[in-house]
Amino acid sequence: MKFRSPFDSVPPADVPVAEDDAKMRDTNDKEAGIEMDNIHPVSGGEADSDQISVDAQAGVQGVEAMTKVWTRSNLILAYVTIWFIFFVDAMQSSMSGSLVAYVTSSFSQHGLTATTGVLSNLIGGLSKLPLAKVLDIWGRPQGFVLMLICLVVGLIMMAACNNVETYAAAQVFYWVGFNGIQYTISIFIADTSHLKNRGLMLAFASSPYIITVWIGGPLANAFLDGPGWRWAYGAFSIITPAVCSPLLFLFYHNYRKAAKAGLLPKREEHNRTTLESIKYYCVEFDVVGLLLIVTGLALFLLTFNLYTRQPGEWRSPLIISFIIIGPLLIIAFGAWEKFFAPKTFIPYGLLTDRTVLGACILAATLFISFYIWDQYFFSFLQVVVGLDITQASYVLNIYSIGSCFWSFIAGYAIRRTGRFKWAALYFGVPVTILGIALMLNFRKPGVHVGYIVMCQIFIAVSGGTLVICEQIAVMAATSHQYIAVVLAIEGMFASVGGAIGSTVAAAIWNGLFPDRLLEYLPEETKGNFTEIYGSLPVQLTYERGTPTRNAIDAAYGEAQKWMLVASTVIQVVSIISVLVWRDIKIKDFKQVKGLVI
Incomplete structure (x- = not known):
């Protein structure tokens, strides 16, 4: 029997889009003021002209001019700097993930571990849409600086907080800045790489997570045993701006170089009053x-x-x-x-494109599923499995290291084949469902940690594939002019999904764990219920094998089971969201201008 490859069913590149589908897209895009022939690769892609886009917004024109004047050494230095920025951000994020349970426990509010992330995830994602406007209207450097300020303010607030409420507010600033910096850099990568190579370059940018997996836990442990968790945030409020400075200098230097060369189109002068300017930008940013x-x-x-x-x-x-x-x-x-x-918040002409919408729904579904099972996973590994902070951080970060490593393989496969849908449909989604479903049987008291690690590996390799595929999908469905917008929409869906996932996790935890804990606790420790429920360190003070510790483990197992049931069921949506994608050929599609990778 002849083996049938998934590529055998891919139609040739010149197969036309179905007439009714094309008409629907034309209608949607006309409503949004977008000419489909100029933005859709199946319809011919962008014009081959290498001139600055005269009809593009100032931020897009600026980066196109910059890529025309900078040298290859500048391009290489920019990507090296990006790698170090991601390295520092990933190290700080990994460390923070290990600290959050201890921060909430220091205020006797361990049950709010998931809640602190709901608003920050939500606003962090929604902020990408106005940020996309900043990048397109004002420029990439301006958006980068604004997000850097937000991140540093968040770190300072976390270092100085005296209650969970202030910590949660600090998380909003931090995640707006963190997501914004990574989003801005992703746009920069899209600006400076061919579409066929973009998966590989996005994988390169996220590769520091492979290293920081081994650093985050020990670093968190070192701060907890040393100066305390406050200094963990305070130190990075100084380190992060220092690491970001070289990229800002490259931006500034090459923008000035492009301006002196006369490559930037003249902007229309506006004599608006302050009130008129406020009104103008309120409209522009909706x-x-x-x-x-x-x-x-x-x-x-x-x-x-x-x-x-x-x-x-x-x-x-x-x-x-x-x-x-x-x-x-x-x-x-x-x-x-x-x-x-x-001015609409979401461009309907892009959002109703089935490839863009399907990729966005996939992003939301993946984050909903991930945040449901991940929120109390770190606590579970310490309490039920018996790992210390460093060991638990290694298991927790298998997803980061595995997905970042595998994204290179996924990016290379997409580059070689010139297509991306097959990777998501035949590998990414099925393996994700397998990994989460298996955890239903293995994430409970008495199961060896090796089985949990196996499930994490499955989820990691499939996640690395799906993240690359969904980002390529939204970018392949539009032109350079709208890349910032579609990536912002994709990021918004992901962050809203994360907020929904955190909400579901918190609802299951707060609705089930305390009831089961009170039911299972022996009579002699029922009086300590509030302290046990509210603090991870208190839970860890009870010796393993004692009736109280067994009761805590059993309550954890019950809550985890229902979290995983919800996480598995939502994955059905992932299958549908990938099926609706068009199978766009990206291998020879020209989307960017100037000196790019």
Whole structure:
């Protein structure tokens, strides 16, 4: 029997798009003011002209001019600097992931471990859309500096916080800055690489995670045993700006070089007053739409995190008002965008493209699933499996090291074949479902840690494939002019998915774990229930094998089981979201200009 490769079913590059599908896209894009013939590769792609795009926004024109004047050594130095920025950010992020349970426990609020990330994930993702406007209207360097400031402010606030509320607010600033820096660099990579090589370059940028996996846990341990977790954040508030400085210098130097060469088109002079400028930028950034969607989603999602802490729980006036006002604001956002917004928050012509929408839904689904099973995983590894901080961080970060390593293989395979859909459909999604489903049987008390590691490896290699595929998918469906927008939409879906996942995890944990813990605790320690529930270090003080520790382990196992059930079920959406993609050939598609990789 002849083996049938997934490539055998791929249609040739010149097969036309179905007529009804083309008409639908034309209609959507005309509504958004976008000419489809100029942005869709199946329809011919961008023009081959290497001139600066006169109809593009100032930020796009600036980076196109920059790539025309810089040298190959500048390009190489930029990518080396990017690697070091990702290295420092990855090290800090890995360390912070190991510290968060100890930060919340220091305020006797271990149950809020997942809650602290809900708002930060949500706003961190939604902030990419206005950031995309900053990058396109003002420029890449300006957006990079703005995000760097947000990140440093967040680190300083975390170092100085005196309660969980301040820590959660600091997380918002930190994750807006962290996600914004990585997003800005991703746009820079898209600006300076051919589409066929972009998967490899994105893999290169994320490769520091392969190293920082082994550093984050010991570093967190060193700070906890030494100056304390506050200094962990304080130190990186100094280190991060220092590492980012060389890339800023390259931006500045080459932008000035392009301006002196007369490559930048002259901008139209505006004599707006301060009030007129505020009004102009409020319209450009769709401030009303942004406030409506952020506030609505935040109120609705926080309901499931906070209900157990209110008198009367679901009958609490605060919770009831959140449930009512949150969805109403989300509905108001839809109405505003459809009927009233002068500039729409989300370009419907791009979002309704089935490849873009499918990739965005895939990003949301992956993050929902990941955050459901990951939120209390670090605590589980210490309490139930019996690992120390360093060992637990190694297991926790298998996803990071595996996905970053495997993304090189996925990027190379996409480069060789010139296509990406097959990798997601025939490998990424099935292996992800396999890894999560197997954890249902292995993540419970008494199971050897080796089985948990095996499941993590499955999820890591499939995740490395899917992240590359979804980013290539959204970029392949548009032109250079709209790359920042589609990546922002993809990032927004991912972060909203992370917020939903954290919400589900917190709801399961706060709704199930305390009840099971109180039920399983022996009579002699039931009086210590509040301290045990609220603090990871307190849980670890009970010797393994004692009735109290066994009760804690059993409660963890019960909560983890239902988290994994929810995480597995949501993956059905992943299959559908990949099936709707067009099988776009990217091998010979020209999308960027100037000296690029």
